[in-house]
Amino acid sequence: MSKEVLVLGAGIVGLSTAIHLRRRGVSVVLVDKQGPGSGASFGNGGLIQREAVFPYRFPREVGVLLRMARNRSVDVSYHPCALLRLAPRLLKYWWNSSPARYSEIVIKEAALIASCLDEHLDLAREAGAEHLLRPTGWRRSFSSGQDLEAAATIAKTARDEFGVNFSVLDGAGLANAEPHLAVKRAGAIHWTDSLSLSDPGALLNAHADLLLSLGGHILRGDAESLTRHGEGWLVDTDIGPVDASEVVIALGAASSRTTRRFGYKPPLFGKRGYHMHYRMRQGTVLNAPLLDTESGFLLNPMSRGVRLTTGVEFAGENDPATPIQLERSEPLARRLLPLDERLDPQPWLGVRPCMPDMLPVIGPAPGIAGLWCGFGHGHQGLTLGPSTGRLLAELITGEPPFIDPEGYRADRF
Ligand SMILES: Cc1cc2nc3c(=O)[nH]c(=O)nc-3n(C[C@H](O)[C@H](O)[C@H](O)COP(=O)(O)OP(=O)(O)OC[C@H]3O[C@@H](n4cnc5c(N)ncnc54)[C@H](O)[C@@H]3O)c2cc1C
Numbered sequence: 001m002s003k004e005v006l007v008l009g010a011g012i013v014g015l016s017t018a019i020h021l022r023r024r025g026v027s028v029v030l031v032d033k034q035g036p037g038s039g040a041s042f043g044n045g046g047l048i049q050r051e052a053v054f055p056y057r058f059p060r061e062v063g064v065l066l067r068m069a070r071n072r073s074v075d076v077s078y079h080p081c082a083l084l085r086l087a088p089r090l091l092k093y094w095w096n097s098s099p100a101r102y103s104e105i106v107i108k109e110a111a112l113i114a115s116c117l118d119e120h121l122d123l124a125r126e127a128g129a130e131h132l133l134r135p136t137g138w139r140r141s142f143s144s145g146q147d148l149e150a151a152a153t154i155a156k157t158a159r160d161e162f163g164v165n166f167s168v169l170d171g172a173g174l175a176n177a178e179p180h181l182a183v184k185r186a187g188a189i190h191w192t193d194s195l196s197l198s199d200p201g202a203l204l205n206a207h208a209d210l211l212l213s214l215g216g217h218i219l220r221g222d223a224e225s226l227t228r229h230g231e232g233w234l235v236d237t238d239i240g241p242v243d244a245s246e247v248v249i250a251l252g253a254a255s256s257r258t259t260r261r262f263g264y265k266p267p268l269f270g271k272r273g274y275h276m277h278y279r280m281r282q283g284t285v286l287n288a289p290l291l292d293t294e295s296g297f298l299l300n301p302m303s304r305g306v307r308l309t310t311g312v313e314f315a316g317e318n319d320p321a322t323p324i325q326l327e328r329s330e331p332l333a334r335r336l337l338p339l340d341e342r343l344d345p346q347p348w349l350g351v352r353p354c355m356p357d358m359l360p361v362i363g364p365a366p367g368i369a370g371l372w373c374g375f376g377h378g379h380q381g382l383t384l385g386p387s388t389g390r391l392l393a394e395l396i397t398g399e400p401p402f403i404d405p406e407g408y409r410a411d412r413f
Contacts, residue, residue, distance in 0.1 A: 004244040005396065006031060006235055008223045008258065011041035012382055013374045014250035015207040016389025019123060022214040024397045029242050030211060031221040031235055037204030039252045040350040041382060043275050045298045045309040046197035047138055047289060049383045050117050053110035053162045054154070055358035056379045057097035058090070074328045075296030075311035082316045089269045090314075092356035105358050108407030109380075110162045112360070112387055115403065117195065119386035129206035133195045138289035138300075141174060141188040147293065148187045155189050165193045180284040183336055185292070196289050198303045200382065223251055223258045232370060246396060248372040249365075253351035255375035264365040267413055268376055270351035272313040274323045276330070277305035277343040284338045292336055297329045299336070305343045308333050312352070323347040354378040359408055362388055363395055366411035372396060373410045 003026045007018045010032035018030045032038065059065055068076045083090070096105060124130045142148040148168070158164040169177060170187040177190075197203055208218055221237035226247065228234075233247040249255050253270040280286065280301075289300040298309045310325040326347050333339060355361065355376040365371040374392050377384045391408075394401045 003027065003246065003397065005029075006233055006242065006244040006247040007250060008032075008226065008235070008247060009039070009250035009252060009255070010036040010204075010208065010218065011039045011250065011252050012204065012207075012385030013041075013252070013377065013388050014248070015204060015211060016119075016123060016386045017248055017250060017374055017392045018211050018216050018389075019207060019214065020389045020393030021396065022211060022216045024393055024399070026393075026397065027244075028211070028216040029237075029244065030216060030218045031223070031237055031242070032218070033220065033222050035220065036208040036218065037201050040352060041204055041252075041385065042201045043309075043348040043350045044200060044273075044382050045289070046200050046300045046302060046307065047298070047383070048116055048120050048133065048195040048197070049191070049380055050113065050193040050195075051158060051164045051166065051191040052380045052383060053113050053158050053164060054106055055109045057102055057358065058094040060094070060097055073296065073311075074325060074332065077312075077325055078314035079316060079319055079322070082314050082319065085316065086269050086314060089267045089356050092267065093354075093358075096357045108359055111403055111407070112384055113380070114162070115387045116383045117193065119390055120195065123207060123210070123386050124203065127203075127206040127210040129203055132198050132203050132206070134198055136196045136288040137190055137192040137194050138196060138291070139169070139174070139177070139188040139190045140291045140293060141185040143185055143294045145186045148189070151189050164191070166191050178287055178290065180280075180286065180338060181290075181336060182338065190288075196300060197382075202303075223249070223254070226258060226261075228262075246370045246372060248374055248392060248396075250374040252375060252381070253353040255353065255373070259365055259371070259373065262365070262368050262371060264368055264371070264373075264410065266361055266373070266376065266410065267356050269354050269356075270317065271354050271378070272315055272349060272351050274310045274313075274321070274326045274347040274349055275307050276326055276347050277302070277307050278333070279305050279340040279343055281338040281340050286337060290336075295329070295332045295336065297325075297333065299333060306337065306339060321347065321349045323349070352378050353381065357412075360384060360388060361410050362391055362408035363405055363410050
């Protein structure tokens with residue numbers, strides 16, 4: 001086969017797609033504005049979430065909505081102007097979160113999630129990066145016994161219907177597992193299958209090296225320069241214009257900016273998040289990633305230090321960083337763990353690429369020959385990148401897909 005494919009965007013989705021295409025003998029040029037792993041795939045919470053069969057839905061409980069509306073929470077904040085602009089997409093998101101529609105979405109999400117561990121391990125093994133994927137699982141702690149019980153009921157559903165494994169820790173069990181946790185909690189759910197990364201950036205660099213070793217190319221270039229070129233596509237890069245018969249849009253939260261120019265306008269929207277690393281006091285450890293429900297952020301012990309990743313911020317595409325959530329989270333984190341100084345000069349900011357139906361867009365763009373989509377993975381893009389890359393490569397090369405791609409079609413909106 002003499003297919004040539006341009007992959008735009010070198011996050012986890014673009015890199016995985018490019019590797020899978022190279023494995024199938026396709027000529028691949030991966031193009032990114034800044035280089036591999038400069039988007040959300042670099043700075044996320046580092047969880048490969050086998051348990052994430054229930055995607056992050058729009059809250060429908062009045063109490064939760066009122067709390068969020070006050071715009072003082074740790075887990076969600078917003079720029080009022082951005083919220084107005086996003087209103088139609090958020091309304092759709094809310095609509096899709098109704099129990100009936102949500103249960104159909106869960107089935108489609110779970111089908112893709114089921115392969116995440118195998119697909120990650122497959123790429124990491126070939127890239128010599130298996131050591132970055134730690135079998136720690138992750139824990140979600142709860143302050144009240146009632147909340148822990150409710151979470152355990154949901155976890156049982158995830159186990160019975162979707163094969164997800166977990167254990168329930170009581171307060172003493174959690175204290176035993178995390179001896180330096182400075183607060184008492186009623187207990188925790190430990191998602192035992194999930195993997196955690198010690199360094200997401202290092203994983204992406206290993207994947208970039210793997211792609212090069214397989215004969216792929218990685219260039220700098222701006223997707224904004226993409227144009228039609230005869231039957232195919234052309235993009236400007238640091239070594240000049242490059243053309244190919246097909247193009248994959250894997251630009252994360254920026255994807256619709258490019259597809260829109262060619263007539264495809266998916267309702268993609270961004271949910272921002274921040275991170276900061278902290279040194280822990282000498283002689284203290286956090287053994288596994290911890291999301292303390294009452295506090296509303298994730299703490300993951302990584303090679304650089306403990307990475308705190310914040311919840312969601314709604315803001316305009318070009319608005320400056322406003323790391324208010326990090327300022328709110330840090331004092332709470334210091335009450336949970338013996339954290340020392342900050343290790344980054346400034347908070348990192350990234351954007352989760354979200355769709356109103358909580359499902360990614362994987363497949364051909366409607367009515368645009370040779371344009372493929374791989375974006376919109378929301379809160380679980382790190383988890384789903386390798387599975388998406390395999391599915392897209394199979395669709396592009398005409399191989400039978402390893403799972404039914406129907407639920408992720410680009411023309412579903
Ligand atoms: C705070 C936070 C925590 C998260 N935690 C987790 C987690 O624990 N587990 C999980 O599974 N997911 C998590 N996510 C979600 C996950 O990180 C994203 O869904 C995923 O990284 C998206 O991958 P991507 O390849 O689609 O996009 P990205 O990683 O954003 O990659 C897009 C690439 O496109 C490039 N690009 C953009 N515009 C252009 C242009 N015009 N021209 C050329 N290149 C361009 C960028 O430079 C970038 O390299 C988190 C996200 C955030 C923000």
